[in-house]
Amino acid sequence: MNVVVCVKQTPSTTANFSVDNGTVSWEDPGGKPNIVNPWDEYAVEEAIRLMENHGASDAIAISMGEASSSEALKTCLAMGCTEAILVSDEAFAGSDSLGTARILAAAINKVGDVQVALFGKQAIDADSGQTVVQVARKLGWTPLTFVSAIKEIGDGSITVERLVDEGKEIVQAALPVVIGTVKELNEPRYPSFMGIRKASRATIPEWTAADLEIDGAYGREASKVDWSEVYTIPAREGEVEIIEADSVSEQAEILVEKLFEEKVI
Amino acid sequence: MSGVWVFVENRNGEISPIAREAIGAARIIADELVEDLTGLVFGEDVGDVADAAFDLGCDEVIGADDATLKDGLVEAVGPLFVALATEHEPDVIIAGASTRGRDLTSWVAADLDAGLVSDCVSLEVDGETIKTTRPVYAGKLLSKVFVTDGPQVISLRGRAFAPAESTGGSGTADWVDPVVAEEDIPSKVVGFEEKSGGVSLVDASIIVSGGRGVGGPEGFDPVRELAAVLGAAVGASRAAVDAGWIPYEHQVGQTGKTVSPDLYIACGISGAIQHQAGMRTSKVIVAINKDAEAPIFKLARYGIVGDLFEVLPALNEAFSERLG
Secondary structure (H helix, E strand, O other): OEEEEEEOEEEOOOOEEEEEOOEEEEEOOOOOOEEEOOOHHHHHHHHHHHHHHHOOOEEEEEEEOOHHHHHHHHHHHHHOOOEEEEEOOHHHOOOOHHHHHHHHHHHHHHHOOEEEEEEOOOOOOOOOOOHHHHHHHHHOOEEEEEEEEEEEEEOOEEEEEEEEOOEEEEEEEEOOEEEEEOHHHOOOOOOOHHHHHHHHHOOOOEEOHHHOOOOOOOOOOOOOEEEEEEEEOOOOOOOOEEOOOOOHHHHHHHHHHHHHHOOOO | OOOEEEEOOEEOOEEOHHHHHHHHHHHHHHHHHOOOEEEEEEEOOOHHHHHHHHHOOOOEEEEEEOHHHOOOOHHHHHHHHHHHHHHHOOOEEEEEOOHHHHHHHHHHHHHHOOEEEEEEOEEEEEOOEEEEEEEEOOOOEEEEEEEOOOOEEEEEOOOOOOOOOOOOOOOOOEEOOOOOOHHHOOEEEEEEEEOOOOOOOOOOOEEEEEOHHHOOHHHHHHHHHHHHHHOOEEEEOHHHHHOOOOOHHHEEOOOOEOOOOOEEEEEOOOOOHHHHHHHOOOOEEEEEEOOOOOOHHHHOOEEEEOOHHHHHHHHHHHHHHHHO
16 A cells, blocks of 8 residues: 655745735745645655554655755655655646646556545645645545544545544545645654655656646646736734833723724624 | 525534625625525535525525435535536535535535635625635735636635625525435544534634743733633744643644634734734734834734733733623
8 A cells, every 4th residue: 555645845934925026936034945835744744654553555755846846855755755756747837726636636546556645734825725625536535634633544444533613523434535634633753864865865756747647637728717916915004003001000991992992892 | 607606504503604704705796796696505404504594695595404414524515516516507606614615615616627716815706707815825925816717616714704694585495315325425424522612713703812922831821811801712823832831723823723803912922924924814903012123013903012911910800890
């Protein structure tokens, strides 16, 4: 049984963004502008644990994106994934979530013998969280989103805990499944020194459109969603009103009065 | 193709708060498009839910009442929704971006080969197209997003839209049968533990939040006490969570929860951009911080520069007095 984990390279969480004519660019004060999408780290960790504790033969990281995404894949290898594959083609650029789902589903099919495909809950750039279910639909597998624990796996079925809005739901499903992870699932490990050395020497295979049997349309032309207009958040109107008075209790009374006037209490 | 559809998510016979908001937003869109609004009601014993959907402004209701739909599993609800949408061809499908709403909209868009826009915070009708606004890059930027072709599937962020009010409307729902038999549903819910204790952050209309400035686990005591007086939820910055002072479920920000309450009281939180990403859409922000230069004051409407351990008890007293 193979386990696949799909990761995306995203801007660093500390990056500062600027927008010029709809083109987003960013700089990172720490000098590391791109990282593995932080939500994906939990999926990578769980893929490695499925190998260590549940008999998965390989934990294979897949990233769809430009050539630079191989850096994100090297982080996955350094953490302990056994293989990494870059899925990259100029024709993939501009795909909407459904196009992306078709490409990733084709890549997972090409890996073969996959029982579990893991994803982060969303990417911190697009923040849409659509991919897990859409990949599952394209594969014809069961989607399990917001998974906070894998309770049991084996004998063709898996039992997980999901964090839904109303509480914790225990769900049993037939394998294969596509899992969307949440932060409560685990504590991702840091790459080991040996892992980093090994990853730095690894050559990462690249699969293009020609290598995949993609069922349906993808790429910019096929996209049914336009997200070209991006802009910075307008500054909040008005300046802060600093409440000053002779005593703290007076300050508190003035503030409470203002909040009642705002009708937010 | 015609009509606006809205997913009437429900639980224990009640329409979920986020579905009320979705109905309210969908009603406005339907009126602007001069289309009918149809509510989709799925579950077990949901006759009253269908009546409530009419009352909240739906022109029509299509419902399915069956034990297989009780848990709201997407493998049961998704195929039924897709079958109905294939038959009736709505122009627009709207749902709240709850955990179930997100799963369902992704499923429906995949099967209908439709464009999907998730987690919108505002909607605007432009001809027949719905132009949405949604936060991207973890809330640091905004994007105008719309579906260019075919049915438009849209999910709405919680607390971003006004909930539908009672209209006194009524009608007779069109009841249909589920399309997936129980034995063909590939997953089942085998256990459930209701969320317990306190107001949930995402639903809260008031949040009192603590950061590094609270200084330790016991520093959250005055934060909790004020929250109790106000019926508020307790939030925290990542610094406080990482220090182990409060569990992760309270974290607001880029790698925590995104909230949008009427009132957000930030206590001892400096206001790093990652925290702002999770709370900047709050209606009124109050900052209490010792450091007058803290970035949170740039976001806040009201500020008190001072020691939170003095300010919070004073606020507690002032609120208790006003609220009787």
